Amino acid sequence: MKSTMAITLALPKGRIFEEAMPLLARAGIVPDVSPEATRKLIIGTNVADLRIVVVRASDVPTYVQYGAAELGIAGADILMEHGGDGLYQPVDLSIGHCRLCVAAPVGFDYAGAVRRGARLRVATKYVHCAREFFARKGVHVDLIKLYGSMELAPLAGLADAIVDLVSSGATLKANDLVEVEQIVPISSRLVVNQAAYKTGRDRLASLIGAFSQAVRT
Numbered sequence: 001m002k003s004t005m006a007i008t009l010a011l012p013k014g015r016i017f018e019e020a021m022p023l024l025a026r027a028g029i030v031p032d033v034s035p036e037a038t039r040k041l042i043i044g045t046n047v048a049d050l051r052i053v054v055v056r057a058s059d060v061p062t063y064v065q066y067g068a069a070e071l072g073i074a075g076a077d078i079l080m081e082h083g084g085d086g087l088y089q090p091v092d093l094s095i096g097h098c099r100l101c102v103a104a105p106v107g108f109d110y111a112g113a114v115r116r117g118a119r120l121r122v123a124t125k126y127v128h129c130a131r132e133f134f135a136r137k138g139v140h141v142d143l144i145k146l147y148g149s150m151e152l153a154p155l156a157g158l159a160d161a162i163v164d165l166v167s168s169g170a171t172l173k174a175n176d177l178v179e180v181e182q183i184v185p186i187s188s189r190l191v192v193n194q195a196a197y198k199t200g201r202d203r204l205a206s207l208i209g210a211f212s213q214a215v216r217t
């Protein structure tokens with residue numbers, strides 16, 4: 001068990017991680033060892049009673065929601081898919097910029113299919129976001145849940161289109177896909193456990209302030 005004074009910050013592995021480290025430094029937080037140089041999952045920092053846990057990006061909201069971490073960094077995509085229950089999202093960290101998009105093979109008449117009211121098969125890891133988006137547009141879709149490499153689905157004949165994150169666009173291009181519709185721009189947020197915030201307001205408020213400051217510097 002951790003001491004009641006200790007604060008845990010959940011950091012996501014993967015694409016956000018590299019941008020998160022300089023932001024932490026600007027917020028005055030330096031890990032005792034580089035998370036990339038160790039297989040340890042719990043890492044101390046230079047800030048008294050602040051430790052870092054490194055988890056899968058999609059697990060960050062869960063750690064924070066249940067109070068296993070008081071703070072976390074999570075992409076807006078992950079937060080929308082999670083639902084955000086029990087979480088404050090006080091700071092847009094302005095890292096991990098990308099967009100959630102619909103993409104389809106070059107030459108596929110997506111707009112025509114939508115106009116005709118065709119039923120589309122769409123592969124995605126973002127089932128909730130995709131369901132809401134297509135429902136709002138009145139587009140009929142069968143959603144196929146995948147856990148990665150969505151770009152393969154149209155090429156392999158599994159789906160007509162995908163809903164996925166696009167950053168540089170290189171992955172789409174390399175797989176003969178094009179963005180046909182943007183759903184929402186994405187960036188990473190600082191998330192805070194709501195109950196912990198109410199009880200440990202001073203300590204958490206000063207860390208939240210340090211992150212807000214770091215975003216502006």
Ligand code: PRP
Pocket residue numbers: 014015148149164165166167168169170171172
């Ligand atoms: C994301 C996304 C695309 C890729 C897009 O994957 O799923 O595959 O990045 O980036 P690009 O437009 O710059 O090519 P990520 O690397 O986050 O890994 P994931 O498959 O685990 O989501």
